């Protein structure tokens with residue numbers, strides 16, 4: 001939506017809400033494609049006064065500084081620019097521990113200084129994530145080229161997008177690199193047998209770590225605060241509910257919106273695309289590439305926007321993609337090329353993340369990614385046994401496991417509420433959904449026509 005129109009609608013909403021302490025259930029908030037709604041499965045509205053919304057640390061930040069109810073429980077770069085404008089760069093998200101490109105040798109005393117210091121946050125919605133190289137790593141970091149300083153070789157600074165703090169029930173791993181669901185970090189791997197208690201334990205640890213890190217907490221949150229945060233996060237289901245062109249996304253047989261999502265069956269490994277021998281799916285059922293069945297009824301709609309969304313859904317479910325060079329897939333399966341679809345990796349029905357924990361490197365962090373990644377640092381890693389050298393803008397899962405094979409691997413996130421939270425991919429390298437499709441088209445030589453691209457983008461916006 002155009003900035004002015006969006007600002008007018010948002011101001012009207014906040015004027016109505018005033019100092020509201022609750023957001024009515026399924027309250028529509030505007031985004032790039034229409035309106036997004038969050039449904040609380042406990043039926044109550046959203047309590048905006050709980051621990052999730054309280055500054056639990058020392059720098060004024062709450063979870064909602066980065067996970068905003070009006071921004072798909074993440075935030076868009078456009079919204080953070082507005083926040084900068086209105087607060088002159090003093091809103092609590094603008095803190096130098098991890099909001100700025102680097103935490104030292106910067107000047108935030110002037111407006112210009114703050115614009116420069118927070119440039120990655122403002123342009124790409126990125127937070128600095130600093131992680132140590134594991135002691136047992138199969139590789140050595142031999143160079144770090146970070147244009148913003150922060151070039152330490154033992155603790156690496158990566159720049160990542162906040163993942164949405166909603167629809168968490170469907171997660172098979174927590175964080176882009178799975179670090180809050182990994183025995184290596186003292187958290188629990190998420191499995192069919194232990195779900196959802198593993199997930200809830202991981203989210204509790206995540207809340208403690210976010211308070212210590214992002215909020216610079218002097219003390220950990222209390223047990224009651226942690227419980228409040230986890231219960232709150234677990235109750236949320238978020239999806240696009242109204243499209244500017246197509247109208248309500250749950251009319252005339254369509255199944256969009258968060259209420260339908262709330263009744264979506266799920267278990268870890270459901271509809272997993274790997275061969276049964278991997279044992280990811282606890283029930284031996286064949287993989288069904290039809291991941292989304294929300295808009296079938298609109299295929300022959302006289303409304304052009306509705307028909308386009310339905311065609312986009314069909315493309316997601318069926319357009320053949322020749323998958324090559326994806327670490328975590330081609331190498332693990334031992335096949336140099338595999339004909340798949342979007343759903344090969346986004347296999348959770350109705351949701352679109354990977355239903356089992358299968359981190360993949362599709363090339364988003366590669367220095368030769370089809371998208372511009374020149375604003376990111378470049379890490380040069382050398383394999384300790386073979387001497388092989390790799391350059392990447394984010395080692396991903398390898399910084400948790402220490403494994404050479406895990407370089408660049410991240411999880412595929414939940415594909416709901418996308419219209420509210422551009423840019424996309426873990427490093428914000430896709431400014432728009434058009435960029436996402438351009439990435440796939442070039443990376444896998446898919447050969448989408450202009451109309452196919454428009455359809456699949458319309459579909460992604462309606463999720």
Ligand code: HEC
Nearest residue numbers: 062063066127160161162163165174175176207210211214
């Ligand atoms: C300064 C911004 C910021 C603040 C404040 C913040 N987060 Fe996050 N959050 C992020 C980023 C960035 C990521 C992704 C980091 C990564 O994966 O490396 C993330 C990831 C998450 C995830 C993982 C979701 C998934 O799909 O795996 C959850 C859950 C979450 N945050 C909850 C919280 C909670 C609860 C709080 C408050 C205690 C909080 N966050 C505070 C930026 C923030």
Ligand code: HEC
Nearest residue numbers: 326341342345360362364410411412413424425426436440
């Ligand atoms: C080979 C596996 C694979 C295939 C095929 C695949 N994806 Fe992805 N997708 C991923 C992974 C992994 C990520 C996360 C990448 C990152 O952030 O570095 C991702 C991220 C995304 C995102 C960004 C979500 C966000 O929150 O930033 C979108 C949108 C998306 N994929 C849509 C699609 C569509 C549409 C198709 C089919 C044209 C597709 N994907 C095919 C694995 C795949």
